[in-house]
Amino acid sequence: MTKKTILITGGTGYIGSHTAVQLLEADYQVIMLDNLSNSKADVVQRVEKISGKKVSFIQGDIRDDQCLHQVFQNNPIDAVIHFAGLKAVGEGQSQPMRYYENNVSGSLSLFQAMQSFGVKTLLFSSSATVYGDDGVGKYHEQSALSPSNVYGQTKYMVEQILRDIQASDASWRVGILRYFNPVGAHPSGYIGEDPNGIPNNLMPYIAKVASGELTHLNVFGNDYPTPDGTGLRDYIHIQDLAAGHLESLRYMLEKNTSITVNLGTGQPHSVLELVHAFEQVTEQSVPYQITQRRAGDVAICYADPSLAKTLMGWQAKYNIQQMCADTWRWQTYSKTILKI
Ligand code: NAD
Numbered sequence: 550m551t552k553k554t555i556l557i558t559g560g561t562g563y564i565g566s567h568t569a570v571q572l573l574e575a576d577y578q579v580i581m582l583d584n585l586s587n588s589k590a591d592v593v594q595r596v597e598k599i600s601g602k603k604v605s606f607i608q609g610d611i612r613d614d615q616c617l618h619q620v621f622q623n624n625p626i627d628a629v630i631h632f633a634g635l636k637a638v639g640e641g642q643s644q645p646m647r648y649y650e651n652n653v654s655g656s657l658s659l660f661q662a663m664q665s666f667g668v669k670t671l672l673f674s675s676s677a678t679v680y681g682d683d684g685v686g687k688y689h690e691q692s693a694l695s696p697s698n699v700y701g702q703t704k705y706m707v708e709q710i711l712r713d714i715q716a717s718d719a720s721w722r723v724g725i726l727r728y729f730n731p732v733g734a735h736p737s738g739y740i741g742e743d744p745n746g747i748p749n750n751l752m753p754y755i756a757k758v759a760s761g762e763l764t765h766l767n768v769f770g771n772d773y774p775t776p777d778g779t780g781l782r783d784y785i786h787i788q789d790l791a792a793g794h795l796e797s798l799r800y801m802l803e804k805n806t807s808i809t810v811n812l813g814t815g816q817p818h819s820v821l822e823l824v825h826a827f828e829q830v831t832e833q834s835v836p837y838q839i840t841q842r843r844a845g846d847v848a849i850c851y852a853d854p855s856l857a858k859t860l861m862g863w864q865a866k867y868n869i870q871q872m873c874a875d876t877w878r879w880q881t882y883s884k885t886i887l888k889i
């Protein structure tokens with residue numbers, strides 16, 4: 550049987566690179582397309598080193614129709630996993646046009662190219678941020694959709710485009726995957742999350758405090774209606790998230806169907822629980838200060854992940870201790886192996 554070829558947009562990014570490794574290990578051929586706006590080209594070699602397999606890398610932009618045309622013309626692509634996008638919530642609020650253009654127009658260009666070349670199998674990176682704040686905080690796939698920021702709107706709009714495409718043409722197989730809070734790194738320490746500048750997200754911030762690059766963590770509020778007053782989130786190990794993509798793809802191809810699923814653990818953890826787990830696992834101290842709530846944050850957000858388990862047998866395996874250990878290995882190791 551010939552190997553299936555998967556195009557990964559945003560392939561050198563955090564989630565794309567980990568998913569690429571697992572696809573290669575499962576004997577898919579992988580083509581990465583990335584404009585390197587938020588990642589580095591050496592990720593390609595790192596992915597090859599971990600997997601022991603070759604990857605095709607194209608530096609290009611999903612908004613560039615000519616580039617897309619060439620990619621589909623020159624390669625026998627069976628399916629696309631679409632990660633390319635901008636993802637900083639605060640930046641989306643201050644630069645809405647850039648976010649709509651990149652995330653929505655870019656996605657539309659990609660879907661048009663796919664349609665032209667008859668490639669109609671797609672996984673799309675959506676986010677738990679498409680759910681509105683229902684006051685309970687546990688979200689299943691039928692929960693109301695009501696994004697509260699520009700970034701979330703871009704995800705909602707692309708989801709809606711995909712629902713309309715499926716309604717118009719039943720030969721599309723679309724997987725809408727709503728991620729909760731991806732953290733951690735590949736256990737080899739070769740790839741991980743590498744945010745530019747000061748991190749916005751909790752886990753990379755904690756890692757930089759533990760390493761001494763930042764002096765302390767600001768904990769955004771301890772007066773939420775949660776057991777310790779800090780926000781509760783559903784942190785999911787990047788390896789589990791990547792595995793969720795493989796299971797989704799396998800399920801869609803086998804059953805010739807479309808899906809919309811949450812990818813989370815179903816276990817909420819507070820900010821302070823994550824801080825203490827990190828300190829315990831790494832034996833480093835993570836000084837913190839309680840500050841004001843961050844605008845736009847909700848108290849609680851975690852997944853009901855039961856649909857993914859029922860449909861395709863996928864469930865997360867790793868706990869927060871493993872998430873912290875792998876983040877720390879990447880944080881410390883990546884500095885010593887920048888050249889591979
Ligand atoms: P990332 O920034 O590490 O990866 C995204 C990649 O896309 C980057 O390598 C970037 O260079 C590339 N890219 C951006 N715009 C592009 C364009 N126009 N053309 C080509 N490449 C482009 O982010 P990530 O954490 O790996 O996220 C991947 C996807 O998952 C994103 O769509 C993101 O919105 C979504 N998501 C992420 C999270 C999270 O917390 N990490 C949560 C929910 C959803």
Ligand code: UFG
Pocket residue numbers: 636638676677678728729730749750751752754766767768769770779780781782820843846
């Ligand atoms: N937090 C702090 N201090 C920090 C950073 C975060 O206390 O320096 C707290 C937040 O208040 C929140 C929790 O840590 O309670 C998690 O915050 P993150 O910024 O790590 O994650 P969010 O839940 O706010 O958002 C993330 C992604 C979004 C995505 C969402 C749901 O950033 O893109 O998960 O998938 F949409």
